[in-house]
Amino acid sequence: MFTPRTPAPTRLRVVTNRSVPEPSVAAAGGPAAPPGEVRRRAFGWPVLAWGLWDWGSAAFNAVITTFVFTVYLTSDAFGPGADAKLGWVLAGAGVLIAVFAPVSGQRADRSGRRTLWLAINTLLVVAASAGMFFVAPSPDLLWLGLLLLAAGNIFFEFASVNYNAMLNQIATPANVGRVSGLGWGLGYIGGIVLLLVVYFGLISPEVGLFGITGADGMDVRVTMLICAAWTLVFSLPVILTLRDRPGPRERQARTGLIDSYRLLFRSVADLWRTDRNTVYFLLASAVFRDGLAGVFTFGGVIAAGTFGFSAGQVIIFGVVANLVAGVATILFGALDDRLGPKRVIVLALAAMVVAGTGVFVLHDAGATAFWVLGLILCIFVGPAQSASRTFLARLIPAGKEGEVFGLYATTGRAVSFLAPAAFSAFLGFGAAVTGLQGDATQYWGILGIVLVLALGLALLLPVRPGTRTHTALDDAR
Template identity: 55%
Template sequence: MTEITATPEPTATSPATKRQIVAWAAWDWGSAAFNAVMTTFIFTAFYLTTDIFGGADYTSQVLGLALGIAGLLIALLAPVAGQRTDHSGRRRLWLGVNTLLVVLLTASCFFVLPEPGYLILGCALLAAGHVFSELASVNYNAMLLQISTPKTIGKISGVGWASGYLGGIVLLVALYFGMLAPGVDFFGLDENTKYRVVALISAAWIAVFSIPVLFAVPENPRDPAEPKIGFFGSYLHLFRTIARLWRTQRHTLYFLISSAVFRDGLAAIFTFGAVIAVGTFGFAKGDVLIFAIAGNVVAAIGAFSAGYFDDKWGPKAVIVASLAGLLISGAVLFFGSGKTVFWVFGLLLCLFVGPAQSSARTFVGRLAPVGGEGELYGLYATTGRAASFIAPMLFAGFIAWFGSQRWGILGIMIVLLAGLALLLPVRSPART
């Protein structure tokens, strides 16, 4: 298939040192505290959406609304935020500022007391954390092009994704066995207070591992010929960029659309995986946490190893192979039953998720023009948010239609299949 060649390849001004790569990946390691601990497993699942705050149905509804508003804000702000840091030469600065806000919002969850009246506060803090975490990731992803070359971008991106998974594992294990497991006495604290302390530990984790990248990777240079643009003027510039891409690099827009769809399916695997494990395959809470740890290990292995294939054959080949593997594994889970089936093919799902996520990021990096990296990654974040309702709606809709949670698996598979179908005609980015 014809390759996209109109856009310059990503290039680093000089070969990145191992210190820079490790420092960059450490940010991903630290961010796992918010993604895995606060919003996926411990704080949200075991504390904020429990009967303490009004029952799972009501609390999930409130949390979903808060995160929906957050998603809308991300969709509106991400491309402009990336564009402005491209032009101002302050990518590292805004990575630090947005990360600091995530740290403060995460720590503030300590003040969410176990009373129904604090539900709104907890949901608002997590939603705001999502907004600033995504804005930080726009700058973080764009920084990938400062420390990689066309021959190493896949490997380095895989290292980052793997670090994120492994960071989540280490913190989950430490929190569970050192603090939350039944019978563990943690300074005499009751269970609810332990969950609030988890927020403080998570905030410290994010802060500590976010510091290295702010010192190791230099600030992106500002183009002195680039005129300063006001905030609202940035949106006019954004629309002009989209129009230009439509005229000259239409397949870049095609990829953004296709990736938005299949990334929604990838997110749904993690969002609803624990729910399916319990409701369809009979897992207990402890089993789910153990599977989560194992799943993150497997996903890290997949993301790390996929970097080699990404650099060798290109990101599109890796994404297509990963989506095919996900569809096959999902089909077995849809028709299968029992814990053993879920352990085997659920872990296979995790194995393929990591490569698809990592190579989607490198696909954008290989398309990004010099000086426009942040803006394109901002569009990447925006299109992802714009499609983020598809998988949850199909998951819930199939369950409602057929009266069984198992049919929700089919809803997720349809999203992955649609993303694959939209990706196949997209031209691969040029490689050197």
């Protein structure tokens, strides 16, 4: 239902739309810059502009994908079997993302055109979102809606690869946790703000803003136009602020698709030979990130089926849960920088294992128990997602950000079956143990999610944290 510190030898001096490397005084043997100056530079307009993309993109991954358009497409108006078709189409989109995301990131790395490709893919998401306006409630238009949703998912993930790769461009090793936490937290909060606007302004009332009603699905269809505009407006700041810095001419040479895959396989082989620690983290993070996704995917299901929440109560819980997750993610960014991302992830996963087990044990304790334990889960899910991004950002060799974050997307997609499969398997196990069926054993499913989180935690423990000592911009000097 419901993303010991080593000082950097350079710091970034941001001038209007350009990020220019500036030699650090400390690196030259002089005194370090005052902490206040570094913090002011680090959290100026470029960081906020970058974080606003997360705020704007929540229109697609929260309102469209989670709460509104997918629910609309699986309604009776689109005929029988729409939910199964939705599942297959999204699965196909996931395969395409897994296959092409690393190459997409690699090509952006080689060309030095991350901002360009972020802009192109974001505009394609905007176009897909706006196109959903034409999906009237009719079985004949189901496939149009499904294809637009799949295309939006694909381009959203490609945009996210370039967006994540920019993290080292605007942050230093000393503040990357706070910067990442700000973006991820804004994403949570932005999605809920927009959801409240469209729900109470268009979807819930019989006659919404501008006299719009639910006739011919117009309330949902106009919501799609608002989502497209929301994404566009809040994506413009980063696109206009962080200009591309093309790499050396030999890195900009055009590469065919087959050659791109050859380079990718060579890079993966080199990564395995020279830095297995990063490979191990990609594996561990793929597992626990799927567990984190499972918390939001099945949280509402368990709230309604096991703890008796009404549909309205589920929505209220979803709003509160996402706000809690957003605020916690921003606050935990400081702990990421102070303690390191690994400790934050370990703390978060351990707390979620305990809270998830508590949901299982207290399944018959009523709604209050779920409110308490469910919100504890939400406090830690965002920080774990954000710290996972900063953990990898600290490991990636300069100039490889897009490619490795593409692999990050691919590994996540490759194991995305784990949480759903574990949830379903424990439902069957619970039915076999208790002899009961349906909602009476639904609480057993939470043990499947807990198992995936615990497995990811176990895989993470041997991984060594890393610290970048310079940014990708240093190589362009």
